[in-house]
Amino acid sequence: MLKDITLGQYFPGNSVIHRLDPRTKLIMTVLYIVALFVAGGWLSYGLMLIFLLGCIRISRIPLKSIVRGMKPLVIIVIFTGILNLFYTDGGKVVLKLWALTVTTEGLKRAVFMVGRILMLVSGTFLLTYTTSPISLTDGLESLMGPLKKLRVPVHELSMMMCIALRFIPTLIEETDKIMSAQKARGADFETGSILQRAKALIPVLVPLFVSAFRRADELATAMECRCYQGGDGRTKMKLLRYHRNDFTALGIGACLVAGAAVLAAFGL
């Protein structure tokens, strides 16, 4: 059951978007989010939607899996929609229910806000769906490179992220093993109140932590044996390089922000 957990949900593929430099994709995502927040009218929202659908189409990620990924957001989306629907003044009154009024302006705001959240989330999904965790980490390390001058431990952070990603499956496997061992000795994880079930997990967490520390110790020794001395003087096997497609993509991203800004200025 624990095996089903996946992080980042990377869909291996070979589309143009998959092959873009991770840095390009990160920058594009930021540009896209900025454009989304700049957008303010039907036309600009339409533009963003077309762009998003276009990207999903090119990446060949099935639309279904993006929709499935948004399930946990249903409550937030409904909540936002209702709030905006009832608490926006202005425009013609469409419906009146006791103290609640729905106006045309409220309807418009509700649609925009819900659309914004959905498009924002699907845009970021597209990033994690098309970029493997390791290249995402590489991209982040490279983009945050200038922060090293401000003494931000950029290399250490990305190394930590990389090791965390590496050990997630190992630790999940270990948790499964410990839980089976406890079950074999009569532990009960499935029945009882939430509090009881939470208490039953303590005997699982203790050995898990102990073994995680032991693993960390061994890993540290193994890394030292392989001459690890931190980020200074380290080289990389795979160098990140911008190609022609990356420049095109970044150009499109810039146009998107500019377009959204111009449209917003005219209130479209």
Place this chain on the structure above:
Amino acid sequence: MENIISAEHLRFAYPGLDGAPGVTVFEDLSLQVEAGSFVAVLGTNGCGKSTLAKHFNSILLPSGGKVYVCGMDTADEDRLMAVRRAVGMVFQNPDNQIVANVVEEDVAFGPENLGVASPEIRRRVDQALRQVGMYEYREHAPHLLSGGQKQRIAIAGILAMEPKCIVLDEPTAMLDPRGRKDVIDTVKKLNREKGITIVLITHHMEEAAEAQRVVVLHKGKIAADGTPKEVFRQVELLHSIGLAAPETVELCNELNGRGAGLPLDAISPEECAQALYDWVKA
């Protein structure tokens, strides 16, 4: 032949907690490993095998005496990286020595640390993966591989640093027989074809029998040292320190106890079968 590793009057004790007396592992141990040789170190649990291995690349430093690697003193901090570059180390648990979540990225970890240029890293990684027979798996996630495969990845990770010597600390203890054979075959091939010195720490007699030289450690001292044939024929000695000889030698020894005059240096099953055949015929 030149010695690649040389321990001279090595003394080592693990420090005790809060001023309590520590545990002395070695009092006065001297051991030389010739360049290009394949040495197996045998011993029961707690005899100091792993402690000794950790002295070979400066993870532990001697409390007394010296350890030299390629003529460099392992206690010399300025030479630390040079020592670790010369002697690579493979540990028991393959899971706890793989750093990255893609096989080739993990193999590249060592050379990346050494600051090797990118195209050269690529070349070394491909070469190392081919040498351990894992090239087809270069883009796999390590946690989906079997124990033997992971251990071969760990060996490739050391190979990519182009060491002169590889120390393997019970590399097969957590593997099934198939994985064990793959790892030992890989190690033998590296020794034979690339001339890399191998120090194999193990408690499997069959693995030790593959080496050119066997060193038996007992309570921090060398109890026996010689070719497998020389060491394993001392069946009584091995038994007295809690070890067993390979099954073939044990069989011959048992039969000798009942009056047969079998040679005790028939280690491989073929040799043993031949010896038995000759004996039955005679």
